[in-house]
Structures are given as C-alpha cells and as structure tokens.
Amino acid sequence: MFKPLNKTLNFSILMLFTLLPLLAGLGYAIAYSFGLVGVLNKGFTLENWKILFSTSEVYISVLYTSWLAFASLSICIFISLAVVLAFPKKFKSGIFSYLVYMPLAFPSIVAAFFFFQFLSNAGILARLCHQLGIINQISDFPNLVNDSYHIGIISTQTFLSLPFFILLYASLYQAEKLEDYQKLAYALGASKKQTIFKISIPILLKRSLPSIIIYFIFKLGSYEVPLLLGKSSPETISVLAVRKLQKFNLLDIPQGYAIAVIYAFLVLLLLFIAFKKSKHQYEV
Amino acid sequence: MFLEVKNISKKFKSQQVLKEICFDVDAHQTLSVLGKSGCGKSTLLKIIAGIETADGGMVNLQGQNVLALPAQERKIVYLFQEALLFPNMNVFENIAFGLKIRNTEKHIIKTKVKDMLSQLELDGFDKKMPHELSGGQKQRVAFGRALILNPPLILLDEPFSSLDVETRSNMQQLYKKIAKEYQITALFVTHDLKEALLMGDKICYMENGVLEVYKDKQSFIRSEKTGVQNEINFWNNL
C-alpha cells in the first residue's frame, strides 16, 4: 500500500473488477441471445433477435425509457436553472444549503414509495382535494401513478435528480464567474432577459453537458421507480429485460439477454459522446 | 569538481528535450540557468534530483555517480516553482520535516528550526499554517525546509517567478545572503535575464534542449542569443 503497487498487479485488479465482469457479462448475454449458450441452445441462430425485432415491444421500450429520462431531466434542469438564477447564493450557505441535500438521502425505492403514497387515488393529494371539496370520491381523482402519462415516474425522477442539478449549477455559477459576465453584459447594454437567455443559460448548459449525458444514462438504467410506478405496458428497458429473464418461460430468456445487449451498446454510445464533449478529463 | 554533469539526454515520446547536456559547478557556487519556458530546464533539474530518469549520461556529485541512486539517497534538494508547503503542517513542522523523518532528537530539531526561522526573518511565525502566509513567506519556509538538511546541492526551479516585483527582489537579496552564509552550492533556473545575472556566479543559457555554458559573465553579456545586447541597446536608445 505504501509503495505504488506493482504495475501488473494493479492492472490485474483493475481488470478483475471492471473489465472482466463487463466482458464476461456482456459476452454471456451476447452468446445467449445468439443461441450459443443456455438451456435451450441449438447453436448459432438469429431467431431470437428476429422475434425481438418483429414485435414493437423493444422499440417502444427504448423510446419510452428515453422519453422518461428526457422528460424528467428537462423538467429538472429547467427548475434548477430557474432556481439558481433567481437565488444564486441561497444554496451556498444557510438553511437551503442543507435542505437541498434532503432528496439525496432517498434511495429510489423510498422515493417511489413516497410518491405512490402522495399521488395515488387514495393518496395524500387526493385526500387534500377531497378536504377542499374538489373531488367527492376516490374515482374522481385522476390516475397519477401507474398512469398513461407517467406522471408518477417523472415526478419521482425529477425529485431524485433535483439536488444534483441545483448544486451543480450553483457551483458552476461561481466557478464560471457568471456574475462578472452578467455585469459585463449589462454594461454592454443587454437587457435582463437577454443576459439570462444569451449569456447565463448557454454557459451553464454548455458546461454541464457531460453531466447531463451521464445522468441521462443513469436514468435510462433506472429500475425501482418504473417498477413501482409504471404501467405493465410499456415497460422501461431494465424492467422489460428483468421480467423476460426472471419469468418461467424459457423461450423469453434469449430475448431478455438481447435487450440487455441493446441497452449496453446504447450506454456505450452515449458514454462515448459524453467523453467527446468533455474537453478535459471528465470528473464526477 | 563538485558537480559534474556529462552528456545527459532525454526524450519524451518523439521530442528530444535534452541533448547531451554537459556542465560543472564548483563548490559553494551558484550556477544560473537561463532559458525560456519549455526549453527543458525543469527536466534537467528533475533528472539531477532523481525524480525524472535520464536516457543516458552521468551526474557526478562529489565524485560519486548519483544517477543510479533513488532521489532519497542523493541528498540533493529540489525546490519547486510553487512553495509546496505541506498544508497539514504549520511552519515549524514544515521546516522540521526533513529532520523528523531522519529521527533527529526533539531538542536538536527545536534549536535548529529556531535558528533557521530567525535566519529567514520569520521569527514568531512557527505556529502559522501555510494558508496564513504570503507568497514570499511561503517561499522562505520552503527554503528553510531544504537548507536545514545542509544538502550538498540545492536545485531551484524558478522559485521567485510567482512573486511580485518587490518581494522578488527582497528574496533575491535574502538568497544571496544565505547562500554565502551556508556556503550553498546551487543550480538556479530562471527565465528572467536580470535574475540570472544577479544570482549566478556563472551563467549558462539553454535553448531547445541544448545548454551553452559561458566561462564568465562578460562572455555571457557579449553573446548574441542571451538577449543581453538587445536589453542594453533598448536602454541606450531610450
């Protein structure tokens, strides 16, 4: 530990814990999806992939998952930008600098449970509406969880990512000396609106792009929230893949692996873009 | 000869950073190395200090070839451009560091550090933390940390380049004074013409990995490439 460990040893441990599981896992999934391994394997076949692509299930799942990630991140970024630009110093010290961290204490599964209790037909919001005389019975309240508009999932995801983006923008606001740029823009005769839309927001968005992509990748893989708050169809990629693999229909298993492979390549592609976009070494 | 450097070469990938560098330094003398940034001066110092390897050549210190020795055993102290005071230690602990790791007795450390502090005009600063010091003070502590070990050779890599003009000239005077008192042998790297002339007993000029040693200050001043003539013409034509 004192000496920098032997290079070969370092390299081996690194590979053992990162690349090996990755290659082994992905390799197995690929082999399974092409019928090379598994209980029902009959040698190389494209059959599983053909079946998978013959129905719209997997396309819809990818689009649906991307849409959820995109929608929740957009709302989250919108709120974070608005809040940080309106209160640039609120999150550096004082009570809000603590409060903003609260959602980070929530595992996804707890956040999903809370939003279920809050938004469901018999939930707190529905009770509140009842007390205020807006609704008369449970069925009057719109479906906000397991719903067709995915309001439950999107709210939960937004709640979970909000602190990250608020803190990110609050620190970028200082690191990028945004206040100086704003003053400069005013001095050059820009209006408040022009300064916000032409200076502040573009700078913040540009600097946070790699983080946004990484977060988008995290959201693509989220499991607990759509599992608890989603409808049975469409399903997100991870929920779909796990269902195909955990169920008793053996014929579904190769398709489950094929979905995992598609997902992994999607992540690889996005990660590659995130790395291209970050000029300096990307740090968390 | 106290320090002899022979045919030191270094390549980074395809770039030849140092080409067959040769020079020597007498005991208790300071040799200034003048050169623009990126000319290879820092690499040369790092090789002599043992924190960078050379592709070939020899470094003889007091008759012993030190290139094969690890940095710890060369007894050569390298002073970085930044003071690099250990942020977790106060001034006293920073200066005492080299003695402490040699398991020197506590009361000896105490007297030595106290002496050093007053030499450096830092009396009363012993309990201060690095972040409470000015740039010049930090550099003085870094000096003290090196000098207290009585190293046969000190390598200074642009130690004053981040200081303002006034502090810089104070530090130059202080260095001259201490170098004399402690009979220091040193290599002083700088990109500042005046500083090179002021600090060195002898001067050499480095460009694109090639080092030219001038036998005295006069020949350095007369040389075309060192830029001294340009400077003289500028002031004369004013």
Added chain:
Amino acid sequence: MKYSIKYFILLMLALVFTLPIAILFLLSFSQKWVFPKLLPEKLTLENWTVILGDGHVISNSFVISLSIALFVAGSATILGFVLSRYIAYHPKRRLLTFLTYFPFALSPVIFAICLKYYFIKLGLIGNLYGIVLAQLIIALPYSIIFFLSFWNQKVLDYQNLVYTLGGKQKQAFLYITLPLAKSFLVICFFQCFLISWFEYGLTSIIGYGKISTLTIHVFQFINEANIFYAALSCCLLILPPVILLWFNKRFIIQQKG
C-alpha cells in the same frame, strides 16, 4: 409583489425537500388511515417497538444491510484509492477512465442479470459473499472515478518533494499523501456506503430472496400493501444518510438511478 412570489417559490422548494421525510415518519407512527381522512386516525409507537424488538426480521436486516454496506464501502474505498492512482498517472489515462466509466454507468440490475450465470457457477448466489462481491463490482468503479480528481500533478510534486528531502515512500505516504487524501477518503467511504445501502435491483437478483437487506424488505412490504411497515423501513433507510448530512453535507453528493 415581486418579493412575495420569490418567497412563495422558496417555500414550495422547502416543502418539496422536507415534506417527503416528514410524511414518511408520520406514516411510520400510524396504524389506521382510511380515505378521505387527511391525517392518520391512530398515532402509536407500536410499529417501531414491534419492528425494532429483539430478533424481528427488520432489525436483523438492518444489521445485515449495515454490515454489507460498511464492508463494501471499506473495500471499495481502499481499492479505488490504489487503483485510481495507477490510472491517473498512466499514459493511457483517458482510455482506462473510459473503461471504468462503463461499468459505473450501466444499470446495476442489468449488470446483475448478465453476471448471474457466473455467480451461480461460483456458488455465490443467495449468500452474503455474492452480494458483497456484486456490490463491490458497482461501487469500485465509482470509487476509482471519484479519486481520479485527487491524483493530480500537485500530489505527485508533494511526493517527489518528500523524496528529495530524504523521505522514504512509506513516510511520503503516511505524512503527506494520506493527510492530503483524508477528506477524499472519508467522502468516498460514505458515497460507497450509500451505493450499497440504497441498492435494490442487483441485490434482489444475486441475493435470490435468501438475503434480506432493508431495501428488499421495503419492497416486500409495498407488495403486501403494508404501508406503515413500509414507511417505517423507509425511515430506517433514510436515517443513516440524514445523520451523515447532519455531520457534513459534503458526505452526500452523488446518487445513481
């Protein structure tokens, strides 16, 4: 007028941040809550006393989760610290960083289904060893990436400085590198602790229903529609991170999923 809108927005934000915790705690102390009552009809300590009583599954799984998380966090932090140094000063730093990001970015649950076969072969399904190893595989890349920002040129310069002052590698490490890295180590430890503490999908697949961590119990209670016990286990899950937050908000900075 303008100020009152600003205050309203801030109030809403404060509610968004605090209400969920308050409501979960309220539910954990409740027993009867029929629609359309806004507040539960019965508040009691009973849920807590029953569940935290001796030998109850929840108090057991709290201990199991805690042990797993502490072990995973400890190993991931130490290994990550060493391995990130190797990557940081490697000529192919960018490529190795990219390779480390890939397992970090993958969904743990999908990672788990792809690795399940090997875990079965190695006899690591349904036991603690398997869960620890699987969680380490997702926590370690995080730890490595986290420490990459620590190993910069300056740390290298500090070490070299110690060497030229005559210090040995052990001394450079103990007196300089370790103190410099202290806050990084502490933060990374808590981050990895939370990755393990929060983990559900991967644990449910590798644990195969045989190892009940707290998150697994939350899910069971939700499925059984036992909202009061579910809320109580949720509170137990939130408690450690909230306590950490109390000590130092920097301990909690990143969350996946």
